[in-house]
Structure formats: structure tokens, C-alpha cells
Amino acid sequence: MNISLSINGIKHEADVEPRLLLVHFIRDLVGLTGTHIGCETSICGACTVFLDGKPVKSCTILAVQADGTEITTIEGLAKNGQFHPVQEGFWECHGLQCGFCTTGMIMAVCGLLQENPQPTEEQIRHGLEGNLCRCTGYQHIVDSVQYAANKLKTQSAKAD
Amino acid sequence: MIPNNFEYFAPTSIDEAVKLLEKHGDDCKILSGGHSLIPALKLRLAAPAVVLDIGRIKELKQIKIDGNTIRIGANATHSEIANSAELKQHCPLLGETAAQIGDQQVRNRGTLGGSLTHADPAADWPAAMLALNAEIVVRSGKGERVIKAADFFVDIMTSAVQPHEIVTEIRVPKPAQPNAAVYLKVPQSASGYAVVGVAAQLKINNGQCEDVSIGVTGLAPKAFRAKSVEDALRGKALDEGTVSAATAKADADASDAMEDIHASGDYRRHLARVYAKRAVQTAASRA
Ligand SMILES: Cc1cc2nc3c(=O)[nH]c(=O)nc-3n(C[C@H](O)[C@H](O)[C@H](O)COP(=O)(O)OP(=O)(O)OC[C@H]3O[C@@H](n4cnc5c(N)ncnc54)[C@H](O)[C@@H]3O)c2cc1C
Ligand code: FES
Ligand code: FES
Secondary structure, three states: OEEEEEEOOEEEEEEOOOOOEHHHHHHHHOOOOOOOOOOOOOOOOOOEEEEOOEEEEHHHOEHHHHOOOEEEOHHHOOEOOEOOHHHHHHHHOOOOOOOOOHHHHHHHHHHHHHHOOOOOHHHHHHHOOOOOOOOOOOHHHHHHHHHHHHHHHHHHHHHO | OOOOOOEEEOOOOHHHHHHHHHHHHHHEEEEOOOOOHHHHHHOOOOOOOEEEEOOOOHHHHOEEEEOOEEEEEOOOEHHHHHOOHHHHHHOHHHHHHHOOOOOHHHHHHOEHHHHHHHOOOOOOHHHHHHHOOOEEEEEEOOEEEEEEHHHHEEEOOEEOOOOOOEEEEEEEEOOOOOOOEEEEEEEOOOOOOEEEEEEEEEEEEOOEEEEEEEEEEOOOOOOEEOHHHHHHHOOOEOOHHHHHHHHOOOOOOOOOOOOOOOOOHHHHHHHHHHHHHHHHHHHHHHO
16 A cells, blocks of 8 residues: 655655555654664654654554655654754663663653643653553653753743 | 454444444444453454444534533543543542543553443442433444443453444433532452442432432452442431431342452452442531
């Protein structure tokens, strides 16, 4: 089946089998390997991308379901060589160790902050329950989210 | 983990979907949010010849208030329901339930119609649908059929929906006292599914319980109405003694108690009693 979708603003067309998963489309056909495959069973969140503005697990979506949609992956976050505030938060607060969960985690954080720009620690932990990290023990991830939330607040105050 | 190959259709209207179902019914699976079906396809627990993706049918997405009826399209996602201001005003129990399902990514894809049809005995929606006396509307080539929530859950992973049918809409009567309701659950720590979940909707008049409906999920192979508790509360003042005695019967209407790695049958029965009590007291305090 022919599908056409936009990934990080670039249109991609391909003839795919209906059973192809979106995460395989992104990694194997388009070659964007920042989106990881952890569990393949919808639990770990490593494969999280934005689909039409919302975080989703791309291992649990068929590529054909994403026909006509707009996808953002981790590669689409930085602008003009500048980290997105959430990426900067993970950099500054050591929000990662091995980095395997990090790309999905960052996309999920973007989703969380979109819904709730100033989350409490409890809301952060609860809001990221779809993403598993085997290294950090989560505390540095919470710190990174708080850093990003503050940075985004300052940025939007400046823009006003 | 790669699914078996299948033929794929993505109709844009209910009529078109019904025609395709008539043609392929027996070896065809409907795909809505895909958050139960795709995992099953990947494990090849399901290997249909045809997958009918109803995600592009706009009519199935609507949420609207129609007089005294709340009408929710089968394809409304858990997130859309959780974030609907109209639903928050007319029936906050819907959003409260939706917000407790899985995680944000799951809520952005999973749908009300998919969850109900899947009839997972640990799913959250069945408890709320029972407490709200909802009706599920299904369509097939033979026309439309309306099924009461109380008749909808047949057995473990089995709903009343037949292979040639498509769920189109969920109708919820507007509650008389929308705030006098709650959904409480004990989540499984990995997935978030309910070990036990209890939804309660009350109608209170002058301190007396005029009406009550309670749905219990997670305990039995199918979600059920806790009729024994309801009967013991109706017409009574909701004092501590009455509520304790009534909710001690929260497991009385369970056909059986499930046992698995998450909890024993006895523990689930215990949780149902404790959570039924908390649910009735919380709903009453919100009235
Ligand atoms: C990690 C994870 C955590 C989860 N946690 C929870 C939780 O805490 N609580 C909870 O309740 N659920 C949970 N779920 C399940 C989730 O809510 C599912 O989305 C839901 O059960 C199925 O809805 P769906 O739209 O994804 O359906 P699908 O997977 O698309 O379909 C499910 C079944 O219903 C049929 N079907 C779907 N729509 C229709 C229709 N309109 N008419 C006829 N048949 C139809 C399909 O053929 C299929 O058999 C979780 C899922 C995952 C992956
Ligand atoms: S790889 Fe998709 S959720 Fe784990
Ligand atoms: S940093 Fe290693 S899994 Fe999270």
C-alpha cells in the first residue's frame, strides 16, 4: 500500500506492507534511528514519537494508520543546532546514563509539559508512567523535567 | 515481533465499514486504537485475513450532549474523553475514569468502543459504563441494535458484539447529580490495568440515598453490577454503619473471582469490599 507521511517536516512516500509497524518505517525505511525499540510490547515507551501533536508508542501503530499524518521524532526537536529545552534539561541534570530510554523519555516529557507546563514532582512521576528507565532511578529525570519546565516558562515570559 | 500479513481496508464512513464487514466478517478484525489488537497481532494470538481500520471514520469520533443523553462515538480516545469540558460538566465520572487508564501514550490511541468490545476483565471502562447505565449501539447489515451495559459483558474477553457488527456509539443518560460519582481502582503496577476497580453513581435527596449504581471490574471474569450493595443502600441514610454493612456484599454478585500473579481471588474480593466502601463514601461526599 502506498503511504505518504511527514516526519520532522519532510514528506516520505513508500509502498509498504500493511503489517509494517510505524517504528520500523521510521528506523528502517527512513533511517531515523533515534527512535528506539525496547520492549516491542507497548510497555516501555522507548519508541515514543509525536503523531499529529501527541505522544504515542510507535511500536503499537501500523505505518498505514499513520498515512497522511505528521510525525515528530527526537531528531526533529533541536532547532538551528540548539537543543530543545527538554533536551537541555536532560543534558544539564544528568537525566540519562546508558541513554536507551532517553529519546522516548524526552518525547514523553514534551507531551507531559504540553498538557501540564508546571507539573509537581508527583505529577511528573505519574505522567511518565508509560516510560521505563533501567538506569537512572528516575530522580535525575524528574530534575531534568523541572529544569525544562522552568526554562520553557522563562522563554514564554520573554516572548510575551 | 511482526504480525502475520493481512489485507487492509480503511473506510471513511460507517456504511462502507458495514459493507466490508458483511463481505469479510468471519475472518476480519476491526482496528480502532489498536492498543489491544496490535499487541495480539504481533504475538500472532490474532491473525485475521483482513484488518478493517475504522480510525478514519469521522462520524465515530463525535462527543455530544443530546438533550438528556450523552453520545460518545466509539472511536473517541481515552484522552479526548478525559479532556472534554462538556463531559466534565455533565458527567465527570467519564473523564475521571479515562484519566486513570494506562499512560498518556496509551490514552492518546485507545478508544472507548475498542476497550468495551475487547471486554478485558481488568479494563476500567466497564465499571463506569455499568454505574452509568450506559447503552452500546452496534450496526450491521441487518440494521442497528442497542445493548445495555448490563448485558454487554458476556465473559472473559467476550462482549455481546458479533463478528459482523461494529460498535458505533455509546449513550450515557445524563446523571441527575453528576458530581455524586467516583471511579477508584488499584492499578497493576506495570500496565495500569485494574486489579480491582469500583465506579459508583449516587442520587442523594435530603441525606437519603434515592438511587445508586455500582460497577465492579477486575474481580470477576466479567465486570458486574454490585446489586446486593445497591439494594442495601437504596432508600437509606448513608451513615457509616449502613455503608459498611452494604459494601461488605461487594463481591456477592461476582460470578467467580479471578486469581493471577497480581492477586489471589480472596484478596480481590477483599479489595472490592474496601473500594466499594470508599467509592460510596467519596461519591456521597462529592454530592
Ligand atoms: C501498555 C498498555 C496499558 C494499558 N492500560 C490499561 C488500563 O490501565 N486500563 C484499561 O482499561 N485498559 C488499558 N489498556 C488497554 C487500552 O485501553 C486499549 O486501548 C483498549 O482496551 C482497546 O481499545 P482500542 O481502541 O485500542 O481497541 P483495538 O485494539 O483497536 O481493538 C480491540 C478489540 O475490539 C474490537 N473493536 C474495536 N473497536 C470496535 C468497534 N467500534 N466495533 C466492533 N469491534 C471493535 C477489535 O476488533 C479488537 O478485537 C492498556 C493497553 C496498553 C497497551
Ligand atoms: S518499544 Fe514501544 S513501548 Fe516498548
Ligand atoms: S538511561 Fe539507561 S534505560 Fe534510562
